[in-house]
Amino acid sequence: MMDKIIREIQERYTENITLSGLAEAYGISTGYLSSQLKAELGLSFSEYITSKRIQKAKELLADESLSVESIAEQTGYNDYFYFIKVFKKNTGISPSKYRKNL
Numbered sequence: 001m002m003d004k005i006i007r008e009i010q011e012r013y014t015e016n017i018t019l020s021g022l023a024e025a026y027g028i029s030t031g032y033l034s035s036q037l038k039a040e041l042g043l044s045f046s047e048y049i050t051s052k053r054i055q056k057a058k059e060l061l062a063d064e065s066l067s068v069e070s071i072a073e074q075t076g077y078n079d080y081f082y083f084i085k086v087f088k089k090n091t092g093i094s095p096s097k098y099r100k101n102l
Contacts, residue, residue, distance in 0.1 A: 014076040
């Protein structure tokens with residue numbers, strides 16, 4: 001079952017996906033799912049989602065025809081400024097600086 005849940009997370013990480021929503025869909029407790037994901041992935045649910053989103057954002061930043069705001073939306077962040085904050089926290093630089101360094 002964990003493989004199926006992880007696959008779903010990998011396919012839907014850009015959507016508004018929640019740990020509690022997944023737990024409910026699979027009929028398990030949120031706490032159990034959280035501990036199982038941490039054991040399988042080595043990261044918490046939110047850390048894993050964030051890492052997937054930031055990795056995708058890095059790939060999209062190579063395409064200069066895409067605005068940073070568009071990239072934020074495509075990676076699951078509805079709030080542009082929150083995306084910049086999360087990106088900077090995870091990479092140490094802003095998305096714009098990351099793009100310039102490519």
